[in-house]
Ligand SMILES: NC(=O)C1=CN([C@@H]2O[C@H](COP(=O)(O)OP(=O)(O)OC[C@H]3O[C@@H](n4cnc5c(N)ncnc54)[C@H](O)[C@@H]3O)[C@@H](O)[C@H]2O)C=CC1
């Protein structure tokens with residue numbers, strides 16, 4: 001917390017901290033010996049060395065934004081290097097800048113929260129460099145935890161839009177749906193943004209009614225997750241039930257391409273597949289679910305475990 005409030009302290013923490021690199025909001029990933037990918041976290045001295053080799057001003061490092069603190073209490077920062085030559089950075093850092101949606105599937109679940117938080121903060125800075133009241137430039141503090149317009153006195157803080165994501169069950173089956181933009185074969189839980197002033201339960205009931213025409217009987221909170229798409233959301237994950245007698249799906253609006261009830265067996269098979277399945281080529285109809293780093297996967301796992309118990 002002190003690092004957010006105290007510019008000088010934060011500047012010092014940066015000198016001994018670690019940095020994640022992004023190029024136009026795509027994080028740098030490195031290949032592992034086992035053919036997978038990992039998220040490299042660089043010592044600031046390494047990034048400074050890289051800047052020097054590229055003939056860049058050492059001041060660039062000061063535009064890093066504080067993302068968090070490691071288990072060993074080292075401050076962690078993220079840095080947008082869009083002004084540097086992408087290939088040159090990739091070569092020097094032995095990595096590849098990778099679209100975040102792809103990185104989601106490539107990284108371990110434990111690496112995902114950090115990489116998404118970094119991108120969300122960098123994106124927020126890029127889109128809040130002007131005051132929406134005066135149109136004048138805003139100034140960030142050293143940590144990048146706020147921006148101030150000195151003309152209007154308004155302080156801006158990074159924002160998240162609340163979203164409810166809900167796995168609906170009729171007791172025997174669970175309801176999963178797909179949007180046209182989803183990768184082929186992938187189905188997920190229903191989701192929707194909270195309207196201004198709504199409670200989580202009101203959003204949940206409205207979204208289920210709007211998207212699939214069902215009336216929720218009961219609902220229960222499960223957990224939450226930060227989600228970087230399309231801007232920055234706080235996903236509030238819930239389970240809900242509908243009465244088995246009123247489970248007729250009625251797709252409405254253009255948002256969903258399909259919504260279906262899936263049995264426990266179908267869901268278990270999907271959970272065991274890779275996300276996305278490697279053998280997807282030619283198999284247009286193979287059903288799979290979001291990867292374990294997505295909260296939808298966690299809801300589906302919880303539902304399957306609950307069904308197995310009962
Ligand atoms: N983490 C996960 O496992 C999953 C995450 N999601 C995410 O949940 C979010 C919401 O799901 P949707 O079904 O798309 O929402 P939705 O059902 O509310 O429909 C999206 C529409 O809502 C409107 N909207 C209202 N407030 C908005 C805001 N603050 N930002 C953007 N659009 C807003 C827009 O017109 C947009 O086209 C998406 O960002 C999606 O990526 C969805 C499924 C799984």
Ligand SMILES: [Mg+2]
Nearest residue numbers: 190191192255
């Ligand atoms: Mg939706």
